[in-house]
Amino acid sequence: xxxxLIVYYSRTxxxxxxxxxxGEGAREAGAEVVVKKVQEAEIADLQEADAIIFGSPTYYGxxxxxxxxxxxxxxxxxxxxxxxxxxxxxxxxxxxxxxxxTIRDLLDALLVHGMVIQGxxxxxxxxxxxxxxxxxxxxxxxxxxxxxxxxxxxxLPA
Amino acid sequence: xxxxLIVYYSRTxxxxxxxxxxGEGAREAGAEVVVKKVQEAEIADLQEADAIIFGSPTYYGxxxxxxxxxxxxxxxxxxxxxxxxxxxxxxxxxxxxxxxxTIRDLLDALLVHGMVIQGxxxxxxxxxxxxxxxxxxxxxxxxxxxxxxxxxxxxLPA
Amino acid sequence: xxxxLIVYYSRTxxxxxxxxxxGEGAREAGAEVVVKKVQEAEIADLQEADAIIFGSPTYYGxxxxxxxxxxxxxxxxxxxxxxxxxxxxxxxxxxxxxxxxTIRDLLDALLVHGMVIQGxxxxxxxxxxxxxxxxxxxxxxxxxxxxxxxxxxxxLPA
Amino acid sequence: xxxxLIVYYSRTxxxxxxxxxxGEGAREAGAEVVVKKVQEAEIADLQEADAIIFGSPTYYGxxxxxxxxxxxxxxxxxxxxxxxxxxxxxxxxxxxxxxxxTIRDLLDALLVHGMVIQGxxxxxxxxxxxxxxxxxxxxxxxxxxxxxxxxxxxxLPA
Numbered sequence: 001x002x003x004x005l006i007v008y009y010s011r012t013x014x015x016x017x018x019x020x021x022x023g024e025g026a027r028e029a030g031a032e033v034v035v036k037k038v039q040e041a042e043i044a045d046l047q048e049a050d051a052i053i054f055g056s057p058t059y060y061g062x063x064x065x066x067x068x069x070x071x072x073x074x075x076x077x078x079x080x081x082x083x084x085x086x087x088x089x090x091x092x093x094x095x096x097x098x099x100x101x102t103i104r105d106l107l108d109a110l111l112v113h114g115m116v117i118q119g120x121x122x123x124x125x126x127x128x129x130x131x132x133x134x135x136x137x138x139x140x141x142x143x144x145x146x147x148x149x150x151x152x153x154x155x156l157p158a
Numbered sequence: 159x160x161x162x163l164i165v166y167y168s169r170t171x172x173x174x175x176x177x178x179x180x181g182e183g184a185r186e187a188g189a190e191v192v193v194k195k196v197q198e199a200e201i202a203d204l205q206e207a208d209a210i211i212f213g214s215p216t217y218y219g220x221x222x223x224x225x226x227x228x229x230x231x232x233x234x235x236x237x238x239x240x241x242x243x244x245x246x247x248x249x250x251x252x253x254x255x256x257x258x259x260t261i262r263d264l265l266d267a268l269l270v271h272g273m274v275i276q277g278x279x280x281x282x283x284x285x286x287x288x289x290x291x292x293x294x295x296x297x298x299x300x301x302x303x304x305x306x307x308x309x310x311x312x313x314l315p316a
Numbered sequence: 317x318x319x320x321l322i323v324y325y326s327r328t329x330x331x332x333x334x335x336x337x338x339g340e341g342a343r344e345a346g347a348e349v350v351v352k353k354v355q356e357a358e359i360a361d362l363q364e365a366d367a368i369i370f371g372s373p374t375y376y377g378x379x380x381x382x383x384x385x386x387x388x389x390x391x392x393x394x395x396x397x398x399x400x401x402x403x404x405x406x407x408x409x410x411x412x413x414x415x416x417x418t419i420r421d422l423l424d425a426l427l428v429h430g431m432v433i434q435g436x437x438x439x440x441x442x443x444x445x446x447x448x449x450x451x452x453x454x455x456x457x458x459x460x461x462x463x464x465x466x467x468x469x470x471x472l473p474a
Numbered sequence: 475x476x477x478x479l480i481v482y483y484s485r486t487x488x489x490x491x492x493x494x495x496x497g498e499g500a501r502e503a504g505a506e507v508v509v510k511k512v513q514e515a516e517i518a519d520l521q522e523a524d525a526i527i528f529g530s531p532t533y534y535g536x537x538x539x540x541x542x543x544x545x546x547x548x549x550x551x552x553x554x555x556x557x558x559x560x561x562x563x564x565x566x567x568x569x570x571x572x573x574x575x576t577i578r579d580l581l582d583a584l585l586v587h588g589m590v591i592q593g594x595x596x597x598x599x600x601x602x603x604x605x606x607x608x609x610x611x612x613x614x615x616x617x618x619x620x621x622x623x624x625x626x627x628x629x630l631p632a
Contacts, residue, residue, distance in 0.1 A: 111433070
């Protein structure tokens with residue numbers, strides 16, 4: 001059973017709803033899921049997980065500084081996350097408001113950690129985005145990310 | 159009076175509608191506007207314009223190959239477009255479908271040409287995106303890009 | 317034995333050398349490797365491979381138009397490449413000349429195809445880059461990409 | 475005389491050296507220059523400047539969290555920086571180590587603030603990058619950015 005860790009920052013609650021939906025998707029695919037606010041997560045949590053998913057609102061086109069600070073601190077694990085599975089999601093106020101650049105910012109961090117990521121042929125190709133509170137489409141995309149990551153982590157045991 | 163050139167590729171007509179709206183915005187701001195399909199544009203057209211705006215549908219996260227081929231050929235003008243004003247817009251099938259990565263791909267090309275670009279504090283920050291046929295929001299964003307580019311080109315005569 | 321396909325465009329020969337080095341790395345890791353110029357590749361080749369690696373020079377910050385045209389045509393296989401492994405490499409004239417934006421452009425295309433990519437904790441995190449003809453560092457990075465992709469493809473049979 | 479503000483984060487001193495070189499370039503072009511560590515900068519400083527340049531080391535492919543936290547706080551000035559000139563620079567440990575993605579992350583923030591940025595036809599197209607301590611090439615690129623930004627700010631008074 002793959003262990004999936006979801007670490008997110010949320011101020012208004014939109015990204016938090018997405019985190020829960022991604023978690024539901026991962027559970028549906030058979031994973032053991034832990035969902036944590038970045039303020040409550042510890043760097044050591046990253047090493048225990050088989051898969052790590054980051055979520056953030058879009059602040060000036062990228063992920064929240066508080067989440068990047070957490071990622072910066074993960075340098076103590078550099079080389080120890082290689083081969084784990086990763087994913088990312090983002091909320092924003094507007095279509096075209098930077099949600100894709102936020103997701104790719106988070107995916108870049110996962111790649112620098114030597115992690116494995118997968119896109120999707122349908123919908124939100126890089127990871128789920130929500131404009132404001134997640135609507136039905138965003139819900140489907142969030143669950144789909146959780147399932148995708150859980151299934152890939154199952155095939156790639158740490 | 160600033161000369162604004164809009165070069166776009168469109169297969170379904172969505173990007174073409176955006177091109178016309180961007181052109182209307184630029185005209186409203188007092189510019190002389192030429193709107194051309196990439197198949198009919200010539201590299202020399204780029205040198206005559208004070209401002210250049212590229213538009214494309216989103217194909218696999220980026221601009222259409224036919225538009226990139228045109229940009230590749232613009233290397234004969236390398237160094238001669240420095241200081242001109244630029245902008246970009248994109249259409250896609252989905253929210254989260256790659257429209258932002260497409261716009262930034264086009265903005266990158268303008269930056270490598272030494273051109274000047276401006277973002278927007280409202281709405282589509284990097285440039286207008288449309289999911290499918292442009293709705294009222296996309297229309298506003300397209301006009302706004304045209305105006306922004308025309309006004310900046312007025313201040314920065316070639 | 318994983319089948320790794322490398323499709324590249326090269327004008328000056330630098331990207332071609334990188335393609336050969338990536339291929340050697342993949343063979344060292346036990347893969348069956350095919351290296352093809354984009355002009356000689358067919359879309360059907362993509363479906364037969366377990367892993368696909370794209371390589372390009374950096375033209376205006378992104379991959380060559382001729383390679384993007386090939387990728388655009390791959391839409392006929394949309395949904396059929398899901399779960400395959402991917403990778404990318406790029407050459408450029410300068411450090412800071414757009415090689416990273418070129419690699420991420422190609423990685424985006426692979427993600428939109430639902431493919432799986434892996435970064436690296438050492439050296440060129442997103443994929444190998446070469447400034448001019450590949451030096452020893454670039455050689456190491458190219459072989460490393462080939463090995464990484466071949467090993468991941470072995471674990472994720474199509 | 476244009477006022478150019480340079481805000482940077484530096485841990486090892488490499489980015490600090492770049493900040494000073496960018497500042498020298500801006501002074502050579504006639505600007506009044508203030509160079510500040512992000513820890514000592516205040517959000518109000520941004521409003522007083524005609525041009526703002528951000529610099530950061532590359533941490534996991536993007537700018538340091540501490541700099542993004544500063545940018546996040548700049549939301550209190552949203553809409554008030556429109557039309558100011560911007561620029562960015564980055565240091566990294568490796569070629570291919572994420573310096574371009576770091577610069578574009580910072581440029582994105584400037585675009586979301588409605589600011590104006592200019593690329594370069596020579597060398598580091600998006601902004602200067604340094605692998606380790608700035609060498610002669612990086613020095614030239616840093617001065618060039620300072621000059622470019624100062625000259626553009628002169629033409630675009632706030």
